[in-house]
Amino acid sequence: MNKSVYASPDQVSETKRHILTVLVDNEPGVLARVIGMFSGRGYNIDSLNVAEVSNDENISRITIVTHGTSEVVSQIEKQLLRIVPVHSVTNLDQEGNSVEAEVALVYIYISDTNKKKVYQLCDLYRARKIENENNTTIFEIAGASERVNRFIKEINEITKVEIVRSGPVAISSIKKK
Amino acid sequence: MNNEITGAEIVLKSLAEQGVEVVFGYPGGAVLPIYDTLFKQNSIKHVLVRQEGGAIHAAEGYARSTGKTGVVLVTSGPGATNVVTGLTDAMMDSVPIVCITGQVPQHLIGSDAFQECDTTGITRPCTKHNYLVKDVNKLSSVFHEAFTIAQNGRPGPVLIDIPKDVQFASGTYEEKNKIIIPSHRLFEPSPDFEKNKIEEAVALISQAKKPIFYIGGGCINSGPKASKLVREFINMVGSPVTMTLMGLGVVGSSDKNSLGMLGMHGMYEANMAMHECDVMINIGARFDDRVTGRLDAFSPNSKKIHIDIDESNINKTINVDVPIIGDVKQVVEKMISIWKDKKYKIDTVSLKLWWDKINKWKEIDCLNYNNEGKQIKPQYAVQRLYELTKNTKTFITTEVGQHQMWAAQFYKFEEPNRWLTSGGLGTMGYGFPAAIGAQVGHPDALVVDIAGDASILMNIQEMSTAVQYRLPVKIFILNNEYMGMVRQWQELLHGGRYSESYTDSLPDFVKLAESYKAVGLRAKTTDELDDVITQMIETKNTVIADIWVTKEENCFPMIQSGSAHNEMMLSKDQKQDKKSAEKGKILV
Numbered sequence: 173m174n175k176s177v178y179a180s181p182d183q184v185s186e187t188k189r190h191i192l193t194v195l196v197d198n199e200p201g202v203l204a205r206v207i208g209m210f211s212g213r214g215y216n217i218d219s220l221n222v223a224e225v226s227n228d229e230n231i232s233r234i235t236i237v238t239h240g241t242s243e244v245v246s247q248i249e250k251q252l253l254r255i256v257p258v259h260s261v262t263n264l265d266q267e268g269n270s271v272e273a274e275v276a277l278v279y280i281y282i283s284d285t286n287k288k289k290v291y292q293l294c295d296l297y298r299a300r301k302i303e304n305e306n307n308t309t310i311f312e313i314a315g316a317s318e319r320v321n322r323f324i325k326e327i328n329e330i331t332k333v334e335i336v337r338s339g340p341v342a343i344s345s346i347k348k349k
Numbered sequence: 350m351n352n353e354i355t356g357a358e359i360v361l362k363s364l365a366e367q368g369v370e371v372v373f374g375y376p377g378g379a380v381l382p383i384y385d386t387l388f389k390q391n392s393i394k395h396v397l398v399r400q401e402g403g404a405i406h407a408a409e410g411y412a413r414s415t416g417k418t419g420v421v422l423v424t425s426g427p428g429a430t431n432v433v434t435g436l437t438d439a440m441m442d443s444v445p446i447v448c449i450t451g452q453v454p455q456h457l458i459g460s461d462a463f464q465e466c467d468t469t470g471i472t473r474p475c476t477k478h479n480y481l482v483k484d485v486n487k488l489s490s491v492f493h494e495a496f497t498i499a500q501n502g503r504p505g506p507v508l509i510d511i512p513k514d515v516q517f518a519s520g521t522y523e524e525k526n527k528i529i530i531p532s533h534r535l536f537e538p539s540p541d542f543e544k545n546k547i548e549e550a551v552a553l554i555s556q557a558k559k560p561i562f563y564i565g566g567g568c569i570n571s572g573p574k575a576s577k578l579v580r581e582f583i584n585m586v587g588s589p590v591t592m593t594l595m596g597l598g599v600v601g602s603s604d605k606n607s608l609g610m611l612g613m614h615g616m617y618e619a620n621m622a623m624h625e626c627d628v629m630i631n632i633g634a635r636f637d638d639r640v641t642g643r644l645d646a647f648s649p650n651s652k653k654i655h656i657d658i659d660e661s662n663i664n665k666t667i668n669v670d671v672p673i674i675g676d677v678k679q680v681v682e683k684m685i686s687i688w689k690d691k692k693y694k695i696d697t698v699s700l701k702l703w704w705d706k707i708n709k710w711k712e713i714d715c716l717n718y719n720n721e722g723k724q725i726k727p728q729y730a731v732q733r734l735y736e737l738t739k740n741t742k743t744f745i746t747t748e749v750g751q752h753q754m755w756a757a758q759f760y761k762f763e764e765p766n767r768w769l770t771s772g773g774l775g776t777m778g779y780g781f782p783a784a785i786g787a788q789v790g791h792p793d794a795l796v797v798d799i800a801g802d803a804s805i806l807m808n809i810q811e812m813s814t815a816v817q818y819r820l821p822v823k824i825f826i827l828n829n830e831y832m833g834m835v836r837q838w839q840e841l842l843h844g845g846r847y848s849e850s851y852t853d854s855l856p857d858f859v860k861l862a863e864s865y866k867a868v869g870l871r872a873k874t875t876d877e878l879d880d881v882i883t884q885m886i887e888t889k890n891t892v893i894a895d896i897w898v899t900k901e902e903n904c905f906p907m908i909q910s911g912s913a914h915n916e917m918m919l920s921k922d923q924k925q926d927k928k929s930a931e932k933g934k935i936l937v
Contacts, residue, residue: 197531197534200481201469201481209474243664247665250660253660254661258533
């Protein structure tokens, strides 16, 4: 549960995946401050996504997927809030309170024998073919991470692929007034 | 155009507006424009150290003894990397510091230029915040924000890295009151913050049968008024109180409620009371591992109240029942008014039984040591120093090790801000430059660095600084020719194999002092001790007093690593049980 040099008391809760949304001032070094806190204090980052979300206020939204007990994640949240340019930290892990999605681009090694199967599978997953000047087969798939995982698993069984994934982004689904 | 001044002038103007009186620094290529501007003015004094590491510890000593922000000015590259230890020290012990570093001009950044380093990258984890200022017009606002951040909430070090071209460039100066700092960058509690929690805490205290206050450095950082309020509240409750290494002086040593320091080398009665209490009131302390001992046996039957300005300290290592996020002075003020309004009174019968129990623990006399013979015991040396300086306004600094613990145990502090020691980071070499900083802030006070023979050599070059500025700092070396604490751990945990902990070829400290045109004194036996101390105090010059103490004395009592508060070792003969000794060996 804790980070003392002494052995910790019995662990009180189980390790779970958590998605944290961190709003930060978009200033130099801010990402390094956030990820440096994770590595410096021995926490894990499973995936990370950063983008500016407002044009006027210079605020970036960092989405971090991490895992840990609720005590560890609560400590992560508090450590993040100590960072001067951090506006807010939201834990979106509570089920049903948020929606998440990610994007994967998949370069598919295609041949006459597997072509039909590949297109069928892509159709099934509503993966979209991206046209490009070299006319290679690159598909884009967006959605929940598990769906992307399943797609990648199945396409891998058919042929060789190269994959890039954005990692999940998530937003609270609670009704705002 | 006519309002424009250079970046270097903006730096000095910002410092002046922030009320800075003194800067500790060392010049170099990338800060020459700032030093040139410094040369042309008289309002800010500069103290030239002999190594940048000395500058930042001096700034820490200045800050902690005066309550003001310490300011450091060093050059790029090695200048910046030499302050990293001090920045980390200030971060751990929450000391407000603004550190200005020069940087190579912007067009050279990234080219591995001479004396270039990624200063903001290196110092990011050891500062509260840092800046690389690329636009001269932002320089003044960065300075004003930096000073605010250094002091706001939990204080800490802030670093400003300024490329040389920005120091030369012309820009406009903005005054402090024109700068608006967005609230998310600061700690700003609302006026009725934590109201319910504070009421709950006070009610809990009123029902306590075996309360104890556990006081930390946060009370000192909250200002002298906080210490007054804490004393007042403890008196109203009638509860015993113990202090951490950083909290010594918040409650006077002679106060009837004080049990002294707790923790690894704390008082037996303080640790036992922590173990057996039913309500613990932690004010401004952070359940450090030197204090708690083994976590699963830490104060097992108590309800815990934790007042801290830094939310990340709540439930970090110890889960508490009533957390209160806020400034000590404001929280305790509210606690006092609630206690009075509700006419709370603690059950006097239970409280008397509690004190009876504590007084029994006191009878153990845990600081007792064998003081026979002509050889000076280190404990005795500190006791005599205390007796001969207690009626003078005295600041005590220390290095790190056995002498530090003996100083904490045997020197009695009656007021806050008089005791400066490196607690969190444990930096050997802290005490002497910190004493220089304290003396700069208090020219007429007596400032004594209680040192060890190993630690003092880590920043001995600052002798030159002390003598140059006629700072009559006293270095009181408990000389046992060992790294005493390392030797003690090797004796207790590593079969007495004293690997590299004996210091051969130590300098002759008397001649060393004389070579710097300071005064060197030596005491070899108990008969000489008082004379040497008196002479040291009366000398209006920097003094090294080389006190030859017994070589193999251990610092007791001690909670060995891996043990709990109720498993204190009172002497060498009392061995820790083998299983926990093995477990404890891997810990620090």
